Structure formats: C-alpha cells, structure tokens
Amino acid sequence: MTAAPWAITTDQHWDAIVSECKRREAGWAEEIRKAGNSDKRWRMTEARNADMAQWHIMAVLIARKLGIPTLEREELTGIGRPANPTDREGWLAIVATAHRALEKAVADTPQYRNLYAIWRWAHLYVQVWAIPLLEPRAAAIEQRNAA
8 A cells, every 4th residue: 555644644533633632631630630749740740741742743743644733733732743753663652552542442432433543544654654764775675676
C-alpha cells in the first residue's frame, strides 16, 4: 500500500484523537490530584508527560495532514510541537502506545472505536511513510535487487 498520509487521514481520525487526548488528560489529572504532594505525584507527572507526548505527536501529525489550524491544534496539545521520533524504535513506540490502549479498551464502545481508528492510522502512517523515509538507502537497494 502506498497511499499518501493525507489520503488515509479523515476527520474521524481528528475527532478520535481529540477525544482520546482529552480523556487521557482528565484521567492523568485525577490520578495526579489523588497523589497529593508526595514523591508519587512527581513520578506520575513525569509518566503523564511521557504518555501524552506520544498522543500529542499523533495529534500533530493528524492535524497537519487535515490542515487543522495551529490554534485549534494547540488547544489540544499545548503550545509548541512535540518532536517527531528520529529512529525506527521511536516510530514503533507510537504504534505500540496506541495498540496498548486499544487492548485495554472495552470492545463496542466509542472509546474502542476511537482507539481502533487511531491505532490503524498510526500503524499505516509509520509502516508506509515514516520508517521507509528513515531508511531510503535500504529501500533503494531493495528496489535495485528486485529489478
């Protein structure tokens, strides 16, 4: 499959990522609030930042492909843009994050449908576009050998 990212990205993906980011943000806020002022609060804050960075990267990618205005995107992700991964493992971690969330979701719920759409999009984006662009030399050698 060689579909361009903008061809596989729909408004449904934006709605799904907005819903999931807001749900996760609210869940983290509640857990951090419950932790009080202990060391656990700071550990949870660091975990929240790492988790939300993955979701915000997906949100930024989807927003860019759909032409979502920067101000609308920043309402969701905050000011600034999380850095895209620079290696294969980083890109695969994004897919794994979405997949782990999907595995924990209850089937036939709006959350599950949102997570399935996000996971499928992330999987296609990473496998078809992101990783091949990291390894253009390997792809060129593979094409040459196939010819």
